[in-house]
Amino acid sequence: MLKPYACHPEKTRGRLIPENYSTFRTAFQRDRDRIIHSSAFRRLKHKTQVFVEHEGDYYRTRLTHTIEVAQVARTIANHLGLNTDLAETVALAHDLGHPPFGHTGEDALxxxxxxxxxxxxNAQALRIVTKLERHYADFDGLNLTWEALEGIAKHNGPVISDRGGSHTVARREDLPYALAEVDAMWDLELASNASAEAQVAAVADDCAYNHHDLHDGLRAGLFTEDDLCELPVIGECFAAVDKLYPGLDRSRRQHEALRRVFGVMVEDVIAVAQNRLESLRPETVDDIRSMEGPIIRFSKPLYQNLKAIKRFLFTRMYRAPTVVVERKRVTTMVNGLFPFFMENPQQLPSDWQGDVGKALASGGDAEILLARVVLDYVAGMTDRFAIQEYHRLIDPDL
Known part of the structure; x- marks a missing residue:
């Protein structure tokens, strides 16, 4: 039973290209399934989360991370009476636009x-689902519903805002071009909040990576259980496990403690959301969109504790000496591949030459449009393919 402020599939604003209704699936279920069957989704298997994909079979990739985010999003959305299919759709799509080598590749690009x-x-994810996936006879992209596109664009909050923030711009003119193009086709109301379902996907992302980065960092030997026990929330979880299971072997102790950390985050989000929903009493999804701030979020005490955990991870994991060395290596690769294809666009695959031809024939904008074609190609690479192409085309010894 969906709450009145949930996104009801029968009330969707529809698709940019009208389609017949499915006999067996709702509009949001079709969105979810199209993402799962997309080429970009499959490529997440070989894109890094923190470690470069080939460094170990047990570390998270973008695909395993995305699956974990979707699981958490379904759990939270279901408990709050929201549309689990839409929450899952946004969760499954939220990292489609990530380039090879994670945030290192993104910084370089x-x-x-x-x-x-x-x-x-985020803007690149929209470009993928509206333009770059080219499998359907009637349209480019996946022709997702307005609600799915809105969620991809705004799951981290309003995009146009004068309050500042890493995900916002003050003026529409400052939007990333990939986002501006989609918004020009179909107004995504970028100055408002997203639906509660999209907000759930964003918080689920935080829950998932806060949990699994701790697990992966332990496995990589970047820190120890004793280090983690000095941190808020985590220390209490290890203490609870030790009390219940004295003498538990190391692997099971880690798992039991970190799954409790996961539980603390999810339970906190649900409790805060329930209190806010009962207090504010929204009656429609547009009431959610027009609220002052998100309805789905961590409590202030837990948010502060998570900031301390993130500072620890930044120092001990994301900027660990071994990770920094690899960051420099893969940055060199991205910095080599992009200008190589700009100077040699004929080296792009044959199925990209149509886009190259259109870019080069565009007159004064040729360089800009060519750069965007090259970006689409390089950003779509997996870690292993980017390494392979760099070795093949530029430097076999790096």
Missing amino acids: HELMAPYGGFDH
Whole structure:
């Protein structure tokens, strides 16, 4: 039973290209399934989360991370009476726009694309689902519902805002070009909040990576259980496990403690959301969109504790010496591949030459449009393919 402020599939604003209704699936279920069957979704298997994909079979990739986010999103959305299919759809799509080598690759591409409109992985995800997936006879992209596109664009909050923030711009003119193009086709109401389902997907992302980065960092030997026991929330979870299971072997102790950390985050989000929903009493999904701030979020005490955990992870994991060395190596690869294809667009695969031809024939905008074609190609690479192509085309010894 969906709450009145949930997104009801029969009330969807529809698709950019009208389609017949499915006999067996709702509109949001079709969105979810199209993402799962997309090429971009499959490529997440070989894109890094923190470690480069080939460094170990047990570390998270973008695909395993995405599956974990979707599981958490379904759990929270179901408990709150929201549409689990839409929450899952946004969760499954939220990282489609990530380039090879995670945030390292994104940083490199953002700098390379600065003269050509910049790079933002959320905007690139929209470009993928509206343009770059080319499998259907009637349209480019996946022709997702308005609610799914809105969720991909705004799950981290309003995009146009004068309050600042890493995901916002003050003026519509400052939007990343990939997002501006989609918004011009179909107004995504970028100055408002997203649906509660999309907000759930964003918080589920935080829950998932806060949990699994701790697990992966332990496995990589970047820190120890004793280090984690000095941190808020985590120390209490280890203490609870030790009390219940004295002498438990190391692997099971880690798992039991970190799954409790996961539980603390999810239970906190649900409790806060229930209290806010009961207090504010929204009656429609548009009431959610027009609220002052998100309805789905961590409590203030837990948010502060998670900030301490993130600071620890930044120092001990994301900027660990071994990770920094690899960051420099893969940054060199991205910085080599992008200008190589700009100078040699004929080296792009044959099925990209149509886009190259259109870009080069566009007159004064040729360089900008070519850069965006090259970006689409490089950003779509997996870690292993980017390494392979760099070795093949530029330097076999790096």
